[in-house]
Every structure is written in structure tokens, then in C-alpha cells.
Amino acid sequence: MTVLKTKLGRRSFLKTSAAAGGGLMISFSWLASCTSSTTKAEVLAMPEEWFELNAYLKIGENGMTTIFCPNPEFGQNVMTSMPMMIAEELDMDWKNVVVEMAEFNTALYNRQFTGGSQGIRTAWNPLRMAGATARHMLKEAAANAWNVSAKDITTDAGKLIHKASGKSAGYGEFAKSASALEAPEEVELKEVKNFKVIGNSKKNVEGKKIIKGDKLFSLDIKKEGMLTAMIAHPPAFGLQLKDFNAESVKSMPGIVDVFSFKTYNDEFGRNFFDTDTFPEMVAIVGNSTWEVMNAKKALQVEWEKFSEQSFLMNSWGGGDKIKVQVPAGLESSQSHMAEMHKVASKPGTQLRKDGDPEKIFKEAVKVIEKTYSAPFLAHNMMEPINCVADVTADKAIISAPTQAPGFIEPAIADRLGMTVEQVEIVMSRMGGGFGRRAYCHYMVEAAVISQKVQKPVKLMYTREDDMTFGIYRPAYMATYRAALDENNNLIGYHVKAGGIPESPLGRGAANRFPAGCVDNYLAEEWSIQSNITIGAFRAPRSNFLGGVEQSFLDEVAEAAGKDPIQFRLDLLKRSKEKPVGENNDYDADRYAGVLELVRDKSNWGQTSDGTHRGVAAYFCHNSYAAHVVDLKLVNGTPRVEKVTCAMDCGVVINPDAASNMAEGAIVDGIGNAFFGEMTFQNGIPEKSNFDRYRMIRMNEAPKAIDVHFVQNEIDPTGLGEPPFPPIFGAVANALYKATDKRHYNQPFLSKDRITLG
Amino acid sequence: MAKFNLKINGKDMEVDVDPQTPMLWVLRDHLDLTGTKYGCGIAQCGACTIHLNGTATRSCMLPVSVVGDNEITTIEGLAEEANHPVQQAWLEHDVPQCGYCQAGQIMSAASLLKSNPSPSDEQIEAAMSGNICRCGTYVRIKEAIKTAAKIQNA
Ligand code: FES
Numbered sequence: 001m002t003v004l005k006t007k008l009g010r011r012s013f014l015k016t017s018a019a020a021g022g023g024l025m026i027s028f029s030w031l032a033s034c035t036s037s038t039t040k041a042e043v044l045a046m047p048e049e050w051f052e053l054n055a056y057l058k059i060g061e062n063g064m065t066t067i068f069c070p071n072p073e074f075g076q077n078v079m080t081s082m083p084m085m086i087a088e089e090l091d092m093d094w095k096n097v098v099v100e101m102a103e104f105n106t107a108l109y110n111r112q113f114t115g116g117s118q119g120i121r122t123a124w125n126p127l128r129m130a131g132a133t134a135r136h137m138l139k140e141a142a143a144n145a146w147n148v149s150a151k152d153i154t155t156d157a158g159k160l161i162h163k164a165s166g167k168s169a170g171y172g173e174f175a176k177s178a179s180a181l182e183a184p185e186e187v188e189l190k191e192v193k194n195f196k197v198i199g200n201s202k203k204n205v206e207g208k209k210i211i212k213g214d215k216l217f218s219l220d221i222k223k224e225g226m227l228t229a230m231i232a233h234p235p236a237f238g239l240q241l242k243d244f245n246a247e248s249v250k251s252m253p254g255i256v257d258v259f260s261f262k263t264y265n266d267e268f269g270r271n272f273f274d275t276d277t278f279p280e281m282v283a284i285v286g287n288s289t290w291e292v293m294n295a296k297k298a299l300q301v302e303w304e305k306f307s308e309q310s311f312l313m314n315s316w317g318g319g320d321k322i323k324v325q326v327p328a329g330l331e332s333s334q335s336h337m338a339e340m341h342k343v344a345s346k347p348g349t350q351l352r353k354d355g356d357p358e359k360i361f362k363e364a365v366k367v368i369e370k371t372y373s374a375p376f377l378a379h380n381m382m383e384p385i386n387c388v389a390d391v392t393a394d395k396a397i398i399s400a401p402t403q404a405p406g407f408i409e410p411a412i413a414d415r416l417g418m419t420v421e422q423v424e425i426v427m428s429r430m431g432g433g434f435g436r437r438a439y440c441h442y443m444v445e446a447a448v449i450s451q452k453v454q455k456p457v458k459l460m461y462t463r464e465d466d467m468t469f470g471i472y473r474p475a476y477m478a479t480y481r482a483a484l485d486e487n488n489n490l491i492g493y494h495v496k497a498g499g500i501p502e503s504p505l506g507r508g509a510a511n512r513f514p515a516g517c518v519d520n521y522l523a524e525e526w527s528i529q530s531n532i533t534i535g536a537f538r539a540p541r542s543n544f545l546g547g548v549e550q551s552f553l554d555e556v557a558e559a560a561g562k563d564p565i566q567f568r569l570d571l572l573k574r575s576k577e578k579p580v581g582e583n584n585d586y587d588a589d590r591y592a593g594v595l596e597l598v599r600d601k602s603n604w605g606q607t608s609d610g611t612h613r614g615v616a617a618y619f620c621h622n623s624y625a626a627h628v629v630d631l632k633l634v635n636g637t638p639r640v641e642k643v644t645c646a647m648d649c650g651v652v653i654n655p656d657a658a659s660n661m662a663e664g665a666i667v668d669g670i671g672n673a674f675f676g677e678m679t680f681q682n683g684i685p686e687k688s689n690f691d692r693y694r695m696i697r698m699n700e701a702p703k704a705i706d707v708h709f710v711q712n713e714i715d716p717t718g719l720g721e722p723p724f725p726p727i728f729g730a731v732a733n734a735l736y737k738a739t740d741k742r743h744y745n746q747p748f749l750s751k752d753r754i755t756l757g
Numbered sequence: 758m759a760k761f762n763l764k765i766n767g768k769d770m771e772v773d774v775d776p777q778t779p780m781l782w783v784l785r786d787h788l789d790l791t792g793t794k795y796g797c798g799i800a801q802c803g804a805c806t807i808h809l810n811g812t813a814t815r816s817c818m819l820p821v822s823v824v825g826d827n828e829i830t831t832i833e834g835l836a837e838e839a840n841h842p843v844q845q846a847w848l849e850h851d852v853p854q855c856g857y858c859q860a861g862q863i864m865s866a867a868s869l870l871k872s873n874p875s876p877s878d879e880q881i882e883a884a885m886s887g888n889i890c891r892c893g894t895y896v897r898i899k900e901a902i903k904t905a906a907k908i909q910n911a
């Protein structure tokens with residue numbers, strides 16, 4: 001039994017009418033009616049009046065319940081899974097629940113941030129608590145009215161029941177009186193085995209709106225008098241604005257204004273996510289998208305090389321601001337590669353050392369050494385960067401696809417000369433994020449432009465602006481060495497990894513498997529400065545490490561003459577029985593669990609003709625994932641036929657949606673492993689649209705993906721990122737089987753790398 | 758600027774725009790039909806897919822001046838109750854993740870099923886490979902198209 005101390009805020013309004021509530025009616029009967037001929041389920045109408053029990057939910061006089069989703073939605077389906085957690089503890093009938101996106105309000109809500117696969121994990125207790133406290137208050141209200149003890153009242157799917165007296169009532173009947181009660185000091189939460197909502201697949205609450213083409217995205221917003229804005233940013237990293245000719249385009253049809261602006265105030269101490277890549281840009285503002293696009297094309301801008309630059313960043317936990325240096329220069333992918341090889345050949349910064357690796361590598365019977373690389377990657381969310389800003393003298397309303405409203409709010413306020421209280425952020429549905437929308441410079445830009453033209457403004461990046469703006473996944477390189485003894489035991493392991501501009505081994509990755517399984521272990525890192533900006537990209541750092549480490553272990557297992565799954569299981573057994581070193585960051589049983597499950601579900605060891613298999617597993621962002629990839633060569637081109645996936649992320653809230661998420665991560669990983677790559681020439685990103693930046697398409701995606709979850713009662717952890725890293729390894733290992741050649745450099749199907757067939 | 762009379766979702770509509778304006782922006786900016794999405798502007802992603810006389814067409818490279826009296830259908834007008842077999846199947850398979858590409862996917866799929874009521878896997882892949890889904894919902898899209906074909910042919 002879990003008992004939690006409650007701490008819940010109440011929204012500023014206590015009651016709202018149905019009309020003001022927004023009327024986000026989701027007709028579940030309609031959803032049911034399209035899948036089967038079953039009779040329509042009884043769904044309540046929208047109530048006349050709402051009564052708020054806490055910031056997360058309000059109940060109408062007829063029992064209809066609105067649940068607010070606190071976290072930004074970018075396709076991970078939190079708008080369904082988070083309300084499910086609340087509905088579970090409220091003991092509410094799901095068909096009478098409507099969901100709305102919550103306002104951005106850090107005083108009321110816990111962690112309104114989407115990233116790091118931490119949403120569900122950190123919401124697990126607060127959200128269930130919100131449901132449980134409301135249920136408790138309803139019981140108390142009924143107990144008062146019925147003159148019985150609240151302890152003797154039970155609930156069932158939106159009903160209050162007092163068995164002894166035979167009394168019962170719907171939640172709606174006591175919503176008003178419950179809303180007047182104090183929240184309880186502590187509440188009791190359900191046992192996992194008693195869950196009714198959690199663990200039973202629910203359809204996406206916004207599914208119907210999506211398939212109708214409803215206005216869900218900030219790009220779809222239309223405001224009275226709203227103008228359209230675009231930006232012109234330097235075409236290359238290492239360049240800055242020198243001059244531009246506004247007059248030549250100001251007279252073009254529909255153009256209202258053309259001006260340059262700086263995103264951040266010079267003295268502003270930025271936070272870690274306030275990356276802006278190009279400090280000064282040109283804004284083109286006009287009446288319609290097409291007119292602004294034409295003016296943008298015609299605009300003459302002069303750019304110049306900058307010498308070393310710097311900006312101020314707040315240090316973690318306060319203290320003096322840090323000066324961050326940005327090197328000058330026009331960089332190219334070719335020189336990046338050469339430089340990485342050079343730095344990689346020198347000793348790195350030691351992160352972890354167990355035993356005596358130097359000695360053991362000298363004594364080893366067999367040493368395997370391999371070097372892997374991966375390029376910069378652009379996020380390429382389908383919805384390009386955009387923001388609608390409506391800035392007036394004393395208020396700024398900023399609607400945007402944002403993963404991290406809280407990170408950018410101070411920057412917006414500072415730049416507008418307002419207080420954060422004057423800035424209202426609306427978290428619109430995101431057309432993908434993948435980490436990119438944690439860096440919300442575009443919200444400041446739109447606000448600045450709106451303030452200047454004194455009109456609501458919709459800022460939209462063209463695909464080209466979006467793809468060439470930086471904030472990329474860094475380029476990485478890693479060298480692995482393994483030492484085997486005469487019995488083919490792994491006695492030494494050495495990883496040296498780095499990147500431009502950051503190493504993938506930071507933040508504890510050196511303590512992950514196979515650390516703890518090998519007596520002599522060494523992890524080192526290095527990095528190379530760059531003016532190409534980077535940012536979090538689905539499973540940062542792990543998205544490289546997970547792939548290459550698993551590819552290397554496959555090669556080591558082969559050299560040791562062992563089955564790759566058994567080889568890993570043996571190592572995990574070792575670390576469980578007699579772990580080496582400290583701070584090993586994984587649970588050997590759960591890690592082994594996904595390997596065993598995927599071995600079982602994929603019928604490992606049996607392959608049909610022409611099918612080549614690869615396996616990989618990884619632990620990151622608190623969850624475990626293992627994949628088996630079945631790959632075929634079709635006219636010499638590799639095609640993944642099937643992926644079997646095993647996940648352990650604890651309790652699964654919404655199973656079908658969870659599978660969807662894992663499927664997406666797998667497709668994304670295969671796409672990036674095969675094709676993903678951003679290259680540079682003289683600082684210019686060489687790919688600016690989907691004609692050159694190759695994205696995986698349906699004819700290249702697996703024909704089937706089979707996702708399995710380890711069943712347990714462990715508190716839930718994330719799912720958006722963990723299945724992503726190991727797919728790179730599983731693909732590489734299957735590709736080896738198919739081609740008899742190991743593939744060390746991503747992307748595997750790049751023209752200038754490996755030609756197959 | 759020039760006036761154009763367009764037939765969109767069964768209704769007559771008039772706009773006064775630059776003749777070169779792509780239909781995508783006519784729909785989104787001038788007619789407030791924002792279900793059709795911008796993804797690339799160069800006919801590479803399929804987010805802007807509409808029907809021109811029932812055939813899937815990328816609206817981002819279709820100047821308004823060439824539309825003439827051809828009938829345009831957008832996601833908003835695909836089915837009156839949003840219950841086109843493809844839309845029904847999409848819900849049954851709970852296809853969308855972020856949802857941004859899905860209007861384009863649905864329009865491509867509906868056009869495919871119109872010309873080929875029982876497409877093979879290969880035919881589905883060929884017809885749908887112009888539509889990118891960054892979230893990677895391809896497996897579900899394909900399954901949903903097969904379900905839609907069944908609903909349509911029932
Ligand atoms: S926006 Fe038309 S195909 Fe991409």
C-alpha cells in the first residue's frame with residue numbers, strides 16, 4: 001500500500017461553466033461505433049456547471065469529468081496516459097472523461113516539461129494523488145450528507161456506494177460539496193493488481209481531431225490582425241549578419257516590415273537551453289505566407305565571418321555567470337573526421353577505471369579493437385519551428401509547440417522588458433519534438449517581432465530554415481577494445497569516446513553495462529570545440545553509444561565463439577553475483593529480463609532462408625530495451641523485415657499506445673542508422689530539405705514490429721527514448737550477417753560509405 | 758493579384774491572390790482550411806496532400822492559377838462525418854503519434870483506395886512512400902489501409 005502526503009494547488013477559478021470550459025467533448029460512443037456494431041455506450045452530456053476538486057480535475061453536476069494533462073504533448077500520448085493515471089485513482093469511468101491541456105503554471109503543476117523520458121515516471125505519484133484526493137473528498141461529502149462514516153463508502157466507476165444503507169450516488173451529485181472541502185492530508189493509493197484503467201489500452205483522446213484535420217497546432221492559429229513572419233539566418237555556421245537591404249523588399253506586395261533583431265539581451269544570463277545559434281537575424285513580416293516567402297527570397301543580405309564570440313550563461317545552482325566561448329571558423333565534415341581521428345588517438349579524460357586495464361591488454365591472448373563514428377543529425381520534426389506571439393503593452397501571449405515552457409519564460413520576459421507574470425505561455429500540440437523543442441529561441445524571436453510590429457505575429461521557419469539552424473545531434477566517434485584470455489573470457493574492456501562538441505560518455509554513461517561485468521575496465525572521453533550548435537536528440541548520447549557498444553559486443557561475442565545473447569547474459573550474471581567497481585548503473589536482472597524475453601519471442605536461433613538476424617539491448621532513461629532485427633537483402637539493398645522488441649519500463653499505463661511509441665522509436669532508429677546525416681562544407685549545412693536529407697519512408701520501414709513488455713509491478717519509467725539506441729546496434733549486427741562485413745560508420749547506406757549489392 | 762473561383766469540399770469559394778500562390782497557402786492562409794499541412798514546400802513529404810478530382814496531389818507546388826474548375830478536396834471535406842473508411846480505420850488502429858503528417862497520409866491512402874480497392878503490400882508502399890512520418894507510424898498506417906479496404910469493400 002502506498003500512502004502519499006498530498007500537496008495540491010487549486011486553480012484560480014473554482015467553477016467554470018461548460019461553455020468557458022472549452023467544450024472539448026470527446027465522443028467515445030463514436031469511437032466505439034466505428035470499430036464494431038456494438039450499441040452506443042451511454043455517454044454523459046456536457047454539464048452546466050463544473051466543480052473543481054484540484055488543479056488536475058473538475059467534475060460536472062452530472063458526473064462528467066474533465067482531466068487536465070499537465071505535460072506538453074508531442075506524440076508520446078501523455079494527453080491520454082496521464083489522465084488515465086488520474087482517472088484510475090479517482091475511480092472514474094473513462095468514457096465520461098474529457099481531457100484538456102492544462103495551462104502552463106508551475107505553481108499548480110508538477111514538472112511541465114517533456115523530455116528525458118521522465119514524464120510518466122515523475123508524474124506517477126503526483127497524478128495518482130490528484131485522483132485519490134478528489135475521490136477522498138467525494139467520499140467525505142457523501143458521508144456528511146448520508147450521515148455515515150467515509151470509511152464505509154466505496155467507489156466504483158464514478159459512483160459512491162454505502163453498502164449498509166444501500167445508498168449510492170454518482171460523483172456529480174457531490175461534486176459541489178466535495179469542492180468546498182479541504183484536501184486530505186494523506187491518501188491511500190490502489191494496489192497495482194486492482195487497476196482498472198491503467199493497463200487497459202485507451203484510444204488517443206485527440207485521435208478524432210487529428211483525423212479530421214482540426215486546428216491542433218500553433219501553425220493553425222488565426223488571430224485578429226495577425227501577421228506572418230519569417231527569418232533570414234546566416235547560411236553557414238561561423239557567419240554573422242553584416243548588412244541587408246530592407247528597402248528592396250519593403251515595397252513588395254503584402255510586406256509590412258523588414259528589420260534585424262537580436263534574440264537575447266547581451267547581459268542576459270542564459271540557461272542551458274537558451275541556444276540561439278545565430279544571435280542576430282533579419283525578420284520579414286507581411287500579410288501572408290506566400291508573400292513573405294517571396295520577399296525572403298528576394299531579400300539581399302550580406303554576411304561576414306565572425307571572430308571568436310562569447311555569451312553569458314547562468315551557472316548551475318546560481319553563482320557568477322559563465323562566459324561561453326564560441327570558436328570562429330567555417331567547418332567542414334571532412335576536416336571534422338580528420339580531427340576526430342587525431343584527438344581520438346591521444347589519451348582522453350579518464351571517467352572510470354577498474355583493475356589494471358593497461359596490464360591486462362598486454363597479457364591478453366586476443367585483443368579486438370574497433371572504431372565507430374556517427375554524423376551530426378537534424379531533428380526534422382514534420383511541423384517546422386513556429387510560434388504565435390501576441391505582445392501588447394503589458395501582456396505577452398505566446399502559443400508554441402514547446403517541450404520546455406519553463407526554460408524559456410525568463411528569456412522571453414527579459415527580452416520584452418516584462419515580468420514572467422506578464423508572459424503567458426500556451427502549450428500547443430507539437431508536430432514532433434525529439435528534443436529539438438526544448439530549445440525555444442523561436443518563442444523569444446516571435447515575441448520580439450510581435451512587440452516591434454505591435455500586432456499578433458505567426459513566426460514560421462521554412463523547412464530550409466529549420467533544417468539549417470543547428471541544435472543538431474553531435475557528431476561522435478568511439479574506439480572500443482576488448483581483451484580475451486585463452487578461454488575466451490572477457491578480461492579487459494576499454495572505451496574511449498568523444499565528439500563534436502561533446503562526448504557521448506558524459507553523465508554517468510561510463511557506469512553502464514558492461515561496466516561492472518569486467519575486472520579491468522577503462523572509460524575515457526574527449527571533445528572538440530565547434531561553432532555548430534547541438535541539442536538533445538532522442539536519447540542524447542545513448543543514441544550513439546547504445547548502437548556502437550552493442551555492435552562491438554556482437555563482434556567480441558563472435559571472437560569468443562559465443563552466442564551474442566548468451567554472451568551478454570553471462571556478463572550480466574557475473575555483475576549480479578560479483579559486481580566489479582561501484583556505481584554500476586543498471587539492474588542486471590531487468591537487463592537480462594529483456595534479453596531473455598526477446599530471445600523467446602523472436603525464436604532466436606531459428607531463421608528462415610535469406611533472413612539475417614541481429615540482436616542488441618540497452619539501458620538508458622531508466623528503462624530496458626532489447627531488439628532482434630530480421631533483415632533481408634532485396635536486390636542488394638537491405639530491408640528490415642521484422643523487429644521483435646522487448647521492453648521493461650515497469651507498469652505500462654496504456655499498452656497499445658506504448659507499443660506505438662516503441663514502434664516509432666524503432667522506425668526512427670532504422671531510418672537514422674541507414675540514412676540519417678547532416679554534413680558541412682565551409683560551415684554550410686549541406687542538406688536543407690527532404691530532397692537531400694533522406695528520411696525513412698514506408699517502403700524502407702519494417703513490415704512488422706512485435707513489441708512485448710515485461711510484466712511487473714515496478715513504478716513506471718519512460719518509453720520515448722529507451723527503445724531508440726539499441727536499434728542501431730541490432731541493425732548493424734544484422735547487416736553484418738547479411739553482408740559478411742562489419743559496418744562501423746553511420747549512416748550505413750550513405751553513398752560515400754558502403755555500397756551494398 | 759487575381760480572382761479565382763474554386764470548388765473546394767463541394768463549395769464554391771473565391772480568393773483574390775497572386776496567381777502563383779500554391780494551393781497550400783490559399784487553403785491555409787486565405788480560406789482558413791488548416792488541416793492541410795506544410796512540411797517541405799517541394800513535394801517531398803506529402804504533408805500537404807489534397808485531392809484534385811479525387812487524385813492525391815501535393816498542394817505545396819500547385820499554383821492556384823492551374824486549378825481551374827477541377828474539384829479540390831481537403832481533409833476537412835473528405836467525409837461529412839469524418840467517417841471515411843480510412844478515417845475509421847485510422848482510429849481503430851490508433852495510428853497517430855504527433856499527428857502532424859496524418860492528414861496527408863489519410864488523403865494519400867483515400868486516393869489509393871479509390872483507384873485500387875484492394876491494394877497489395879507493395880502497392881500500398883509504392884503509393885505511400887511520398888508521405889513522410891517522422892514519428893514512424895508506417896506499420897500502423899499500412900495495417901489501417903488494409904482495414905480501410907475491408908470497410909470500404911464490405
Ligand atoms: S509540403 Fe508539400 S510535399 Fe511537403
Ligand code: FES
Nearest residue numbers: 855856890891892
Ligand atoms: S505522426 Fe508525427 S509525423 Fe507522422
